[in-house]
Amino acid sequence: MTGYLVRRVLELVPTALVIIAASFALVRLAPGSPFSSEKEISPEIRRQLEAKYGFDRPLPEQFVRYVRNLLQGDLGLSTKYPQRSVNEIIATGFPVTLSLAAVALVWSLLVGMTAGIIGAVRQNTVWDHSAMMAALVGISVPSFVLGPLLVLLFSLRLQMLPPAGWGDWRHLILPGLTLGTIYAASIARLTRGGMLEVIRSDYIRTARAKGLAERLVITRHMLRGGLLPVVSYLGPAIASMLTGSVVVEKIFNLPGIGPYFVDAAFNRDYFLVMGIVLLYAFFLLLMNLVVDLLYGLLDPRIDHA
Amino acid sequence: MATTTDTVLEVCDLRTHFHTDDGLVKAVDGVSFSVRRGETLGLVGESGSGKSVACLSALRLVPTPPAAHPSGVIRFAGKDLLTLPERDLERLRGNRLAMIFQDPLTALNPYLSVGRQLTEVLEVHEGATPAAARRAAIEMLTRVGIPAAGQRIDQYPHQFSGGMRQRVMIAMALLCGPEVLFADEPTTALDVTIQAQILDLIGELQASLGTAVVLVTHDLGVVAGTADRVAVMYAGRIVEEGTTAEVFANPLHPYTQGLLASMPRIDTPSRQRLAAIPGLPPDLGQLPSGCPFHPRCQQAGDRCRQAYPEVVIASPTHRAACWETEAVS
Ligand SMILES: Nc1ncnc2c1ncn2[C@@H]1O[C@H](COP(=O)(O)OP(=O)(O)O)[C@@H](O)[C@H]1O
Ligand SMILES: [Mg+2]
Secondary structure, eight states: OHHHHHHHHHHHHHHHHHHHHHHHHHHHHSSSOTTTTOTTOOHHHHHHHHHHHTTTSOHHHHHHHHHHHHHTTOOOBOSSSTTSBHHHHHHHHHHHHHHHHHHHHHHHHHHHHHHHHHHHHTTTSHHHHHHHHHHHHHHHSOHHHHHHHHIIIIIIISOOSOSSSOSSTHHHHHHHHHHHHHHHHHHHHHHHHHHHHHHTSHHHHHHHHTTOOHHHIIIIIIHHHHHHHHHHHHHHHHHHHHHHHHHHHHHTTOOSSHHHHHHHHHHTOHHHHHHHHHHHHHHHHHHHHHHHHHHHHHOTTSOOO | OOOGGGEEEEEEEEEEEEEETTEEEEEEEEEEEEEETTOEEEEEOOTTSSHHHHHHHHTTOSOTTTBOOOEEEEEETTEETTTSOHHHHHHHBTTTEEEEOSOHHHHSOTTSOHHHHHHHHHHHHHOOOHHHHHHHHHHHHHHTTOTTHHHHTTSOGGGSOHHHHHHHHHHHHHTTOOSEEEEESTTTTSOHHHHHHHHHHHHHHHHHHTOEEEEEESOHHHHHHHOSEEEEEETTEEEEEEEHHHHHHSOOSHHHHHHHHTSOOSSSOTTSOOOOOSSOOOOTTSOOSSSTTGGGOTTOOHHHHHSOOOEEEEETTEEEEOSSOOOOO
16 A cells, blocks of 8 residues: 555646646747836846746756755745745635635535435436435536625625625635536536446445345445445545636635646746646645545545555 | 145246346236245246246346336235235345356355355344354355365355355355245356256255245256256246246147257257247247247147247146147146
8 A cells, every 4th residue: 555655646647747848938939028017127126037037948958947946945036026925925825715615515525425316216206306406506607606696695695704804714604605516517517427336236235134124225325336436526526626616716715725736827927937836736646646545545445465 | 735825935927027138028017926935846848948047036136227127026924925015125235135156256256255245135134243243154054065074164156166156155145044045046057067056055955944935947957856846937927837847748839848858858869959949039029919929839729829838737736828729737
C-alpha cells in the first residue's frame, strides 16, 4: 500500500512538469502583456517594470527561473497588485473557495445520494419519477438563475440567511447550495444507475434469502457496489467545484480565488494566472489519487499491493 | 414408509406468472409436491421449465413485478408461506428455510468478507454476539471443508476457487440448521471432479442436520445418486413424480423416457450418439393447447392436442400426467 502510494506520487511528477510547461507557454503566447493596458507609462518606467519581474530576459531563462522559484514554494509577484505576492493572494482567497466547495460537496452528496437511492429502491414509482424530475431541473438551471432565486427566497423573503458578502459560515450556505445543486443532480442519477445495477444482482437475492430485513439489505449489501460510480465521479467533480466557483463567487460577492483568476487572465497577470492554474491542477491530481485509493478501499477485488 | 406427519414442506397448486413485454409467461403453473424430514427430492427438467422459479416462489424471492404474487398454498410449520407477513417470512428465510444457488461467484457479495456474510446470518436469526458468530462461522467453514478457516474467514469471495465458494454458500445456508434446503443446480457451474464432492457434502450435512433437500438439476445423473424421490418438470408443471427407483425403472411419461434415454451411461460406449429429445423446450409465453409436450412427443394422439392429461397412478408414490401411457406397475 505504501509502495503503491509512493509509486503513484512519483508518477505525478512528469504530469506536473507537462502542466507547468504547457500553462507557462499558453500564458506567455497569449497576445498582450501585463503593462499594455496602462498606456500612460513611459518606455523608461516600462523597462524598469519589466526588469523587476524579469520579463526582459529570454523566455527559456524565465521558465527555468519560474520552475526554480516554484520548487521553493514561491509563485512570484502579481503585476496587477504589485505590493502582493501570488502566494499571499492565494492564501487569503483559496480558503474561502475551499470552504465553498466543501459546503457544495456535502450538499450535493447528501441530496444526490438520497434521491438516487430512493429512486432506485422505489423504481418506477412516484418517488422515483419526482426524484429524477428534480435531478433534471437541477442539471438544467444555471447557477446565475438559481443563485438569485435562492437569495430572493431565503434572504429577502424569509430573512434567514445573508444575501451576499463574507463573514461567517452563514455566508456560505446559499453559495454552497447554488454551486452544489448541479452536482447533486448528477450524483442522483449516478447513484440511481449504480444501485439499480446492484439491485438486480444475484448477491442481493442471496441477502434476502438469508432473511435480512430490507433495510439491512440496502445499507449493508447494496450501497457499497451501488455507490462506486459516484466515487469515481467525485475526483473530477471536486476539481470542477473549485474552478466552477468563479461564477458563484461573483454572484455572492465572496472573496474567493475565482474573481482573481478572471481578472488576472484579463490583465495578463502572468504569475497570478499561472499560480491559480497550477493550484487547480494540483487539486485535480490530488483528488484523482484520493478517489483511486478510496475505490481500492471499497472494492476488495482491486489490489493496490 | 414415512408417515405424513414427517412432511416438513408441502407445496399445493403453486402458480407464478410473469407479466412480460411478450405477454403472460406461466413459469410455474399448478405445481404440487412435498418433502419429508431428511429426504431429498430431485426436481428435474430442461432449462426454462420453471424449476428455479418454483423454488424462489416458495421463499417469495421472485421479483414482483415482473412476476405476480404467487398463488397456491405452501404449508410450512403450520403456516402458509404465501400469505405470511414479510417480517415473519424473514425470520424463516436463511434460518429454517435456506437456499443455495447455481453460481457461487455472483451469489456471494464481492464487497464483503466471507466471514461477514456468514456471521450476519447468526446475528440476525440467533442474536449471536459478533464473537460468538465468528466462532460458529469458523466452525461451519471447517465443517464444509475449508482448510485454515480461521484465516480464510477474513478473505473475500474472489479469493476462493469455484468449489470453495460453493462450500461457503453451503456453510452460509446451513448455519442455522434449516429444515428445508433448496439447492438450485448447486453443481452446474463447477468442474465435474468437484461436483461429486459438493453433492457428498450436502448429503453428509443433510444427514446430520435432518434437513430436507429440494435438489434442482437438469441432470438425471445427479438425481440418480442422491435423491430419494424425483419430480420431473416440463413447461411449468410436474409431469411425473415417484421414488427414484420407480422413475428410473419404469418411467411413465414420454418426456421422462426421453430424458433417461439421453442420459450418458457407463454401459454404452461414449462415442454412441445420445438419443436427445427432438425439438426445443417450449416458449412458456405461447404454450400449445392440450399437453404442452405433444409437439415433441412421438406417442402423441388427438387427445394430447386437445386437453391437459389426467393423472395416471402407477403406485401410491408414482404418478404421471399423460394420456398415452399405461399404468402398469
Ligand atoms: N425475472 C423474470 N422475468 C420474466 N420471466 C422470467 C423471469 N424469471 C424467470 N422467467 C421465466 O420463467 C421461466 C422458467 O425459468 P426458470 O425457473 O429459471 O427455469 P429453470 O430453472 O427450470 O431453468 C423461463 O421461461 C423464464 O423466461
Ligand atoms: Mg434454473
